[in-house]
Amino acid sequence: MKKLQVFLNDRPVGILWSDKKRRLAFQYYWEYLGDPDAHPLSMSLPLREPPFGEDLARPFFSNLLPEGDIRTVIAKLVSVSEKNDMALLEKIGGECAGAVSVLPEGVVPDTKGEYIRISQDELDSMTEAQTGRPLLINRKELRLSLAGAQDKLPVFIKDGEYFLPTGNMPSSHIIKPRNRYFEGTVQNEAFCMKLAKAAGLPVPDCYIRKRGKSIAYVVERYDRAREPEQNISRIHQEDFCQAMGYLPGQKYESEGGPGLSDCFSLLQKFGTQPIADRKHFIEWVIFNFLIGNADAHAKNISLLFRYGKVCLAPFYDLMSTLVYPELSQKMSMKIGREGRYKWTRKRHWERFAKGIGVRPRIVFEIAESMADRLETESSDIAGAFVSQYGGEELVDKIRDTILKHTSSFEW
DSSP states (O other): OEEEEEEETTEEEEEEEEOTTOOEEEEEOHHHHTOTTOOOSBTTBOSOSSOBOHHHHHHHHHTTSBOHHHHHHHHHHTTSOTTOHHHHHHHHTTBOSTTEEEEETTOOOOSOOOEEEEOHHHHHHHHHOOSSSOTTTTSTTOOBOOOBSSOOEEEEEETTEEEEEOTTOOOOEEEEEOOSSSTTHHHHHHHHHHHHHHTTOOOOOEEEEEETTEEEEEEEOTTEEEOGGGOEEEOEEEEHHHHHTOOGGGOSGGGTOOOHHHHHHHHHHHOSSHHHHHHHHHHHHHHHHHHTOTTOOGGGOEEEEETTEEEEOOOOOOOOOTTOTTSOOEEEEEETTEEEGGGOOHHHHHHHHHHTTOOHHHHHHHHHHHHHHHHHHHHHHHHHHHHHHOOHHHHHHHHHHHHHHHTTOOO
């Protein structure tokens, strides 16, 4: 029986194991349960003495791992099966999203480490490689298990210099290179994130790093706290699939995953600032509809755990997917049981409102306000953005999508 220890920062919280059939189980340490300051690893794994079996343990821990091609490549590099969650966690569970780490028995989080400076030329080379391989593949410090389907590079940035964290040193930002298959993904995400900020949505700071032919999207990590003397610490977080006990392959509603009402109920049940979070959630739904983000699934929203409170994390991975005809044109989570943009009408927004227990008028007012702001802001931001970063055709498509979807608000 293989066992791994689970930590929050440097604090041991429990043990994860698998049997011969690779079924996972997790149990909190008795010492952790006895601490009055202890909080659950996940909303789906409440504090209790009995162990959690496969049905509850696997969703949380499998969601810590990368998805898609990156998972396949990493599995080959560390010589384990890509379907073996336990083996992958053992190899690359040293730094997951938030404050969680999963380590072999007897191993504790490294209290040492350093930041290795990356030259601008080396950073260009890493982000422009276009190999489909993990960005840290040529380094011995391969401890990358940031969840998601896209290649990402965690770095520490200080005074305009970029550093690779080693040991237990936390990163401060994530770098995403341009996507090999879809044009302008860097400009797309940066523009949409700037729109979201201008529209009043809570989003982390981001920018585009452009140097010669090299271009990449850089976003500040929301699961980090800035301490005195420019030190940073990790904040525990989990995405909504983890919080509700869904596997990564169920992140889409059409594949058995959660819908918008399920996500809203989660905030109502566990959120410690429900009024603000519920309003932001409704804004997130409307914003994604207007920009045409059909990939707004439950792994793209998270909860933050801090000072004994549970709240909605800043929004991330906001981009218009409808500008790429090759991608699905159906929403990841339906609005009032309608998943097609061109067929979404007032009655579907009314059904959405009723499904989350909110008066339709409130949703309509938020939608009208959001539409007005995005029409104005998209025009104001576009000129300077395109002048600096390019992507004029793509930005125009996003603006056209906003105008088209705004016109469907018939109330």
